[in-house]
Amino acid sequence: MTDTLDTTTPSTTSTPVAQERRIVTAVPGPRSQAIHARRTAVVSDGVTSVLPVYIERAHGGIVVDVDGNQFIDLGAGIGVTTIGHTEESVVDAIRQQAGDVLHTLFTITPYEEYVRVAELLAEHTPGDFAKKSVLVNSGAEAVENGVKIARKYTGRRAIAVLDHGYHGRTNLTMAMNYKAAPYATGYGPFAGDVYHAPNSYPYHDGLTGEQAAARTIAYLEKRIGAVDLACLVVEPIQGEGGFVVPAEGFLPALQDWCTANGVVFIADEIQSGMARTGAYFASEHLGLVPDLVLSAKGIAGGLPLAAVTGRAEIMDASQPGGLGGTFGGNPVACAASVAVFDAIERRSLLGEATRIGNTLTAALNGLAEKYDIIGEVRGIGAMIAIELVQPGTGSTTKEPNAAAVNAIAAAAAQQGVLVLTAGTYGNVLRFLPSLAVTDELLADAIEVIDQAFAAL
Structure with missing residues (x-):
């Protein structure tokens, strides 16, 4: 495919950056x-x-x-x-929005940019059904909000995650991570009602998707019980766990089980989403239509922004004032995000x-x-x-x-x-x-x- 990137920086920065490797001192210098x-x-x-x-x-x-x-x-x-670093259209959008309004707080006096990001997420996340979003600041905050929304919707307490997963450094997400060191060592006690179920790791377990799913579902049913399980949170492709791609059919089988048992299926696409895999979200490669999708990292080109997007009836279970935050969906970050979605399409x-x-x-x-x-x-x-x-x-x-x-x-x-x-x-x-x-x-x-x- 023809490369569409200029070999130097655009006019948004003062000094050109040639697209080449160059070492001129010791590292670090x-x-x-x-x-x-x-x-x-x-x-x-x-x-x-x-x-x-x-x-x-x-x-x-x-x-x-x-x-x-x-x-x-x-x-x-x-x-x-x-x-890409310093994508010209994103930098221009940031500059324009920063000159217009830096902050008002969406829950006090809202602005269109937040609404536009929610529209774009509704359009590009998997699933042909009514969707709504809440915008927050970071991936870990998106995970926290996704879990609390699922608990509110189901009235259930427990959360399940998969072995080798990573979800953040907050109190709840530390409990959700598979690996303790260095993220959780010495920081306890942690949030409870978090259960770690077996994952599909084809290189090591040698199981088919069907076999791995049967093992995971048995764990969920015996160790937790569907009646108490609010949500299953999965990374379609695990990030910190080592880019583990599950065996074919594994995650769809888990989603089917969740749907049959009233469990909210949450796709943590914080690292794998936003065009990273050749689709807007990695779930698309794996045949998934999650109830909730968590976005962050690449969503705003380098500014702090994250989102929980999902079925309208689940997202609307929260009472007015139950969701939000001082900086969540900041107008400058939202303007950058709109430019990111545009760049994905415009630059193929x-x-x-x-x-x-x-x-x-x-x-x-x-x-x-x-x-x-x-x-x-x-x-x-x-x-x-x-x-x-x-x-x-x-x-x-x-x-x-x-x-x-x-x-x-x-x-x-x-x-x-x-x-x-x-x-x-x-x-x-x-x-x-x-x-x-x-x-x-x-x-x-x-x-x-x-x-x-x-x-x-």
């Missing part, structure tokens, strides 16, 4: 090191950075640090800058996600043929991962190899490629680039990663 020294005195140690390089500018698929080093960004702020970004997925999958499968520590290549669209195992165990024990993941990510960063780690056992490299990244940048990044594998 002297200016980053100086800022980091200041940071250690005033920023909590609980807030860590994977790589202490301090970013000054960004555009498209490139971020530039204060020392002038240019990195190919294969993480996109963990899936936030999905349409669903197709770009498919292009990126095809390019990455082919390249990573090539690496898998060379290096036996690559146990599996998986994912959909611009959401691809490789799971690393101990040498010679790719088809036998599948023992996790977190040390290799950390070494490769560190080596790639030194050469100007930012790649994220993930997985319950820390043994997954995930590729989550913006949809503006070119095949040329991807090829350059893969070459760097190939060299990192070879150095092992």
Whole structure:
């Protein structure tokens, strides 16, 4: 597919950013090191950075640090800058809205931008039925609101989630996460009535979708009981869990069970949504029509915004004043979101996600043929991962190899490629680039990663 990205920044920034990797100092460089020294005195140690390089500018698929080093960004702020850094139309929308009105609070004196985002979500989330939304600030806040809406609608108490899932760092979402460290260690006590059901993880469990669903449903029925279960919250493709794609038919079977038992089926599409997989929402690839869809990350091009969107009768179960928040659906973030939806259509970004997925999958499968520590290549669209195992165990024990993941990510960063780690056992490299990244940048990044594998 023809690349539609300009090779320099638009007029919205003062200094052009060429779409190329360029390392001119040590990583981190002297200016980053100086800022980091200041940071250690005033920023909590609980807030860590994977790589202490301090970013000054960004555009498209490139971020530039204060020392002038240019990195190919294969993480996109963990899936936030999905349409590319400093997309011109988004920046223009932010500038215009900031000059008109920054804040009034929608629950006091509303504004059209909030309504327009809700209309776009109703149009693009799966399902041909009446939908309504509430806008909030973050993914974790969307999860919290989705759960409370489901509880209000059903009058039931319990929530179920799937093993290897991640949902946030608030009190409720910490209890919903599969992995405690570092997100929950020492922060308890946690919210109750949260149950962790078995997931489908084809690389490890070898089960068909039908078999995995039967196992999960048995757990839900025996450990909780449908009569007490308000909702099942699932990531169609798990994010922090390592881009786990369930076996075919697994999630539709769970949705059918939920529908038959009056359980609200919630799709946490915070990382997998907003064109990331080549569809607006990953649920579309898996045959899902969720009762509620949770959106965040890429929805506003880099500004804080999140949403719960779902069946009108479920969303309307809350009493007036029961939903909302001071900054939820801020007008500037909403204006940015409208521009994001427009850019997805105008730039055919669903197709770009498919292009990126095809390019990455082919390249990573090539690496898998060379290096036996690559146990599996998986994912959909611009959401691809490789799971690393101990040498010679790719088809036998599948023992996790977190040390290799950390070494490769560190080596790639030194050469100007930012790649994220993930997985319950820390043994997954995930590729989550913006949809503006070119095949040329991807090829350059893969070459760097190939060299990192070879150095092992």
